[in-house]
Amino acid sequence: MILDNRNIKQLDGIRGLSILIVFFSHLGLGHLVPGGFGVTVFFFISGFLISKLLIYEFEQSKTLNFKNFYIRRAFRLYPALLFFSSLVILLLIFHDVRLIPSQIVAALMYFENYYYVYFINYQEQHQLYSIFKILWSLSIEEHYYLFYPLFLFLTYSRVRLHLVLTVLFLIIPLLFRLYYVEILVDPKLYEKYNYSLTHTRIDSILYGSLLAYLLFKDSRGEKILEFLQKKWLLVLSLAVLLFTFVYREDSFRETYRYTLQGIFLTPVIVFAVYGDQSLLNKLFFTNKVFVYIGKLSYSIYLFHWLAIPLATLYFTKFGLQWQLFVLAVTISLSLFSYYRVEMPFVKLRKKFGSNV
Structure with a gap:
C-alpha cells in the first residue's frame, strides 16, 4: 500500500453523495432517502482519512504533533462554525427570540449533542433554537479526535494491542445502545440517545480508523486490501446495507x-477508493460534480439546517416555495462560507502540516 498525505478525490465524491442524501432527506424525502446513513458515511470516511494522515505523520517523523493536529482541526472547523453561529444569533435577535447563552456555549464547545439530549426540549421551544441541533455530529467527531490521536500514539507499534482495544471500543457503544433500548423502552426516547450521543455513536468513526490502520500499519495490509476487494464481499456488503435500510424494527435500527x-x-x-476506475466509479465517486459538492459538504451540512427552520417561518413546510427557499439559502450561504470564510484559512492550516 502506498501511504501518502494527499487528498483522495473519491472521498470527496463520497462526501458529495452523502451530503445530497442528507439534504434531500431533510427536504421532505426522508421516507425514501436514508439521511441518517449519509451522516454515518461522513463519520466513517472522516475516521479513515484523518487516521491515514496521522499514520503518515507517524511514519515520517516517528511521533505525532498534537498541537499542530488540533490547530489544523480548529482552522478547518471553527471559521464556518463561527460564521454559522453568528448568523443564527442574528436570526434569533431579528425574530425577537430570547438568546440562551448555555446553548451558544454548547454549540461553540462541541457539546450540542449532550445539550440536545439532556438539557433542552426543542419541541417546546421556538423552532429557530433547533438550528443549533445540527452540530450534534460535529460534537461526536471532536470528542473522538480528543481521544483517538493519543490512543494511536500509545499503541501505534503494538499492533495486536491496538486491534484488541479497537474491537473493545467498537463493542462498548453497541452495549450502551442495547442498554438504552432496555431501560428507556419508548422508541422515540432511545432513538434520541442512541442516534446523537458520543458514547453511543463513536464507533461509526472508529470503523474508518480501523480500516486505515489495517491497510497502512498492519503488515498484512496488502492481503487485507485484496480480501476487501473480493466481488462477492462487495455484493454481500451492499445486500446487508440494503437490509439495514428496509428492516424497520425500532430496537434493531437503534x-x-x-x-x-x-x-x-x-x-x-x-x-x-481502491477499486478499478469502472464506469460506476467514474459516474459517482470521481465525478467532478460530486467531488465539488463534496468539498462544499461541511458548509452545506451547516447551512441547509439554518435554511429549513427559517423557511418554515414563512412558507408551508415541504411545499414548493419552501423547498426553493431552502435550496436558494443553502447554496448562497454555503458558497459564501466556503470561498470567503473557510478558504482563507487553508494557508494557515498548511503551515501546521495540512496537505488536504
Whole structure:
C-alpha cells in the first residue's frame, strides 16, 4: 500500500453523495432517502482519512504533533462554525427570540449533542433554537479526535494491542445502545440517545480508523486490501446495507443497524477508493460534480439546517416555495462560507502540516 498525505478525490465524491442524501432527506424525502446513513458515511470516511494522515505523520517523523493536529482541526472547523453561529444569533435577535447563552456555549464547545439530549426540549421551544441541533455530529467527531490521536500514539507499534482495544471500543457503544433500548423502552426516547450521543455513536468513526490502520500499519495490509476487494464481499456488503435500510424494527435500527453499517461500509469504501476506475466509479465517486459538492459538504451540512427552520417561518413546510427557499439559502450561504470564510484559512492550516 502506498501511504501518502494527499487528498483522495473519491472521498470527496463520497462526501458529495452523502451530503445530497442528507439534504434531500431533510427536504421532505426522508421516507425514501436514508439521511441518517449519509451522516454515518461522513463519520466513517472522516475516521479513515484523518487516521491515514496521522499514520503518515507517524511514519515520517516517528511521533505525532498534537498541537499542530488540533490547530489544523480548529482552522478547518471553527471559521464556518463561527460564521454559522453568528448568523443564527442574528436570526434569533431579528425574530425577537430570547438568546440562551448555555446553548451558544454548547454549540461553540462541541457539546450540542449532550445539550440536545439532556438539557433542552426543542419541541417546546421556538423552532429557530433547533438550528443549533445540527452540530450534534460535529460534537461526536471532536470528542473522538480528543481521544483517538493519543490512543494511536500509545499503541501505534503494538499492533495486536491496538486491534484488541479497537474491537473493545467498537463493542462498548453497541452495549450502551442495547442498554438504552432496555431501560428507556419508548422508541422515540432511545432513538434520541442512541442516534446523537458520543458514547453511543463513536464507533461509526472508529470503523474508518480501523480500516486505515489495517491497510497502512498492519503488515498484512496488502492481503487485507485484496480480501476487501473480493466481488462477492462487495455484493454481500451492499445486500446487508440494503437490509439495514428496509428492516424497520425500532430496537434493531437503534442498536445493530449502526454496527452492521460500520462493518459493511468497509468493502464499499475500499471499492470506491481502491477499486478499478469502472464506469460506476467514474459516474459517482470521481465525478467532478460530486467531488465539488463534496468539498462544499461541511458548509452545506451547516447551512441547509439554518435554511429549513427559517423557511418554515414563512412558507408551508415541504411545499414548493419552501423547498426553493431552502435550496436558494443553502447554496448562497454555503458558497459564501466556503470561498470567503473557510478558504482563507487553508494557508494557515498548511503551515501546521495540512496537505488536504
